[in-house]
Amino acid sequence: MDSGVALLTIFILSIFVGFEVVSKVSTVLHTPLMSGANAIHGIVLVGAILVTGSADNPLTIALGLIAIVLATINLVGGFVVTDRMLEMFKAKKPAKPSSDEEAKK
Amino acid sequence: MTSLLASAEPTSTPVWAQLIDLFVAVCFVLALKGLSGPKTARNGNLLGAFGALVAVVVLFFSTPGMKNVPLILAAILIGLIVAFPIARRVKMTSMPQLVALFNGVGGGAAALVSIIEFLTAGESESKGILAATVFTVIVGSVSFTGSILTFLKLQEAITTRPIVIPGGQYITSLIGIGTLAAGVALVISPTNGLLAVLIVLSALLGILLVLPVGGADVPIIISLLNAFTGLSVAASGYVLGNVLLIVAGTLVGASGTLLTREMAKAMGRPLTNTMFGAFTATAVSAKVGGGEDRPVKSAGPEDVAIMLGYANKVIIVPGYGLAVAQAQHTIRELVDLLTAKGIEVDYAIHPVAGRMPGHMNVLLAEANVPYEQLKEMDEINPEFASTDVVMVVGANDVVNPAAKSDPSAPIYGMPILDVSDAQQVVFLKRSMRPGFAGIENELLFDPKTTLLFGDAKDTLTKVVSAVKNM
Numbered sequence: 293m294d295s296g297v298a299l300l301t302i303f304i305l306s307i308f309v310g311f312e313v314v315s316k317v318s319t320v321l322h323t324p325l326m327s328g329a330n331a332i333h334g335i336v337l338v339g340a341i342l343v344t345g346s347a348d349n350p351l352t353i354a355l356g357l358i359a360i361v362l363a364t365i366n367l368v369g370g371f372v373v374t375d376r377m378l379e380m381f382k383a384k385k386p387a388k389p390s391s392d393e394e395a396k397k
Numbered sequence: 398m399t400s401l402l403a404s405a406e407p408t409s410t411p412v413w414a415q416l417i418d419l420f421v422a423v424c425f426v427l428a429l430k431g432l433s434g435p436k437t438a439r440n441g442n443l444l445g446a447f448g449a450l451v452a453v454v455v456l457f458f459s460t461p462g463m464k465n466v467p468l469i470l471a472a473i474l475i476g477l478i479v480a481f482p483i484a485r486r487v488k489m490t491s492m493p494q495l496v497a498l499f500n501g502v503g504g505g506a507a508a509l510v511s512i513i514e515f516l517t518a519g520e521s522e523s524k525g526i527l528a529a530t531v532f533t534v535i536v537g538s539v540s541f542t543g544s545i546l547t548f549l550k551l552q553e554a555i556t557t558r559p560i561v562i563p564g565g566q567y568i569t570s571l572i573g574i575g576t577l578a579a580g581v582a583l584v585i586s587p588t589n590g591l592l593a594v595l596i597v598l599s600a601l602l603g604i605l606l607v608l609p610v611g612g613a614d615v616p617i618i619i620s621l622l623n624a625f626t627g628l629s630v631a632a633s634g635y636v637l638g639n640v641l642l643i644v645a646g647t648l649v650g651a652s653g654t655l656l657t658r659e660m661a662k663a664m665g666r667p668l669t670n671t672m673f674g675a676f677t678a679t680a681v682s683a684k685v686g687g688g689e690d691r692p693v694k695s696a697g698p699e700d701v702a703i704m705l706g707y708a709n710k711v712i713i714v715p716g717y718g719l720a721v722a723q724a725q726h727t728i729r730e731l732v733d734l735l736t737a738k739g740i741e742v743d744y745a746i747h748p749v750a751g752r753m754p755g756h757m758n759v760l761l762a763e764a765n766v767p768y769e770q771l772k773e774m775d776e777i778n779p780e781f782a783s784t785d786v787v788m789v790v791g792a793n794d795v796v797n798p799a800a801k802s803d804p805s806a807p808i809y810g811m812p813i814l815d816v817s818d819a820q821q822v823v824f825l826k827r828s829m830r831p832g833f834a835g836i837e838n839e840l841l842f843d844p845k846t847t848l849l850f851g852d853a854k855d856t857l858t859k860v861v862s863a864v865k866n867m
Contacts, residue, residue, distance in 0.1 A: 364476020
């Protein structure tokens with residue numbers, strides 16, 4: 293298969309996977325899901341490193357370094373802030389079943 | 398066909414590294430899957446972070462002859478130093494604008510990647526690559542400037558109301574057509590000058606698209622721009638011939654689009670209204686000022702304590718104002734007191750209470766409010782009719798009957814909490830200032846409404862001690 297066509301195939305199939313994985317999400321999780329997806333596209337850092345790694349004039353190197361800083365902020369900040377949101381959800385999760393169990397006992 | 402779709406120079410990535418990229422792509426799919434369920438969400442997010450870490454580390458060992466390595470590592474370190482403390486320390490109330498900001502810089506990075514690749518390989522690229530470059534630059538730049546503007550709106554550095562420029566839709570259409578024309582021209586004759594024009598026009602387009610969006614529509618725009626950034630990352634992956642970027646970007650683009658549609662549906666607004674609604678809603682701003690001098694009924698904390706103390710059923714409607722005042726712990730104390738008196742108390746959570754869908758759930762979870770007391774809108778709406786007192790704390794738009802009765806209101810059509818069905822309504826407000834959407838709330842002037850002015854935390858503390866003394 294031609295490599296361009298292969299990439300196009302991957303692209304189209306990924307669209308369907310993307311639709312499929314997030315169908316039927318409760319409103320409660322909209323914000324963390326958006327934030328988590330936001331973090332995932334920070335993987336553009338890989339692209340930023342690749343272009344900077346092969347750049348050899350001052351302009352492209354400078355632009356590349358800016359891209360790396362921006363992408364790192366997106367990637368790291370995104371995952372950390374999502375984890376903080378989900379931490380809040382977790383806090384009450386153990387409390388709920390344990391109190392239920394106590395009530396039963 | 399071959400020349401049209403052929404990717405950039407075949408990547409010299411070794412097979413083992415390509416297999417690791419495949420592993421990372423699977424991590425991302427499972428991360429999104431995990432984030433869709435409450436039990437698996439946290440692990441899903443951690444899995445995504447793990448995958449990203451693996452991908453970046455492997456890159457340094459799998460790329461032969463990588464240049465500028467010390468500079469690259471320094472840039473990553475700077476990004477880490479900037480992002481980590483902000484993400485760690487940001488108040489949960491300011492989270493939406495932070496997500497907007499992170500999204501914007503991601504879009505900017507994707508645009509830059511394609512710009513650099515163009516500057517390096519420029520004229521020799523195939524038309525397919527050039528088209529993908531143009532797409533990345535347009536969508537990435539729109540996402541960058543649009544998100545930064547959204548950030549400023551949510552930060553209230555600029556007005557949260559829709560900003561309507563006279564003839565705005567014509568200007569936006571013109572810039573939009575200009576952007577497309579510059580993009581097509583760039584594919585036909587790739588020159589650096591045209592690229593510069595394209596960057597400027599796209600950046601401008603991002604600003605023009607977000608300016609007229611205001612109020613409760615802002616969260617939907619964040620989600621939409623998030624999907625945009627995903628797509629531009631995917632396109633930059635096509636430019637570089639990198640499979641991981643294509644998969645990750647497309648996953649976010651597709652899931653983000655679906656999520657945006659879900660959010661718009663939760664607010665009863667088709668997406669086109671969100672983006673273009675403000676153009677037609679100019680009449681509203683004129684109406685806003687009028688009602689400020691009309692009489693309202695206000696009361697002290699003791700009166701409210703008595704109303705609550707002798708009720709059989711109370712519903713709390715928390716809003717963003719509650720979170721700003723950091724009053725979520727005080728409200729829980731009050732609810733605990735009332736529950737101890739045998740009063741039935743529930744929280745009514747509007748899907749977009751706060752500044753993002755689900756934002757209020759996060760904030761109340763932080764205050765350890767039991768999950769089962771939080772009732773979603775469809776579940777609680779029939780219960781207002783049998784409720785004695787509804788206490789609205791720092792919310793406004795989500796209980797504004799104008800969403801049902803006034804077709805000219807910008808929030809018209811948004812489902813609301815039917816608090817006016819209850820016997821009595823108490824509003825805890827800082828002032829008569831209208832809500833985030835900037836429109837007057839008729840319910841404030843209703844005879845069954847009592848207003849309790851002041852900082853939500855102060856007044857709630859007073860109400861708590863008054864209830865204790867009863």
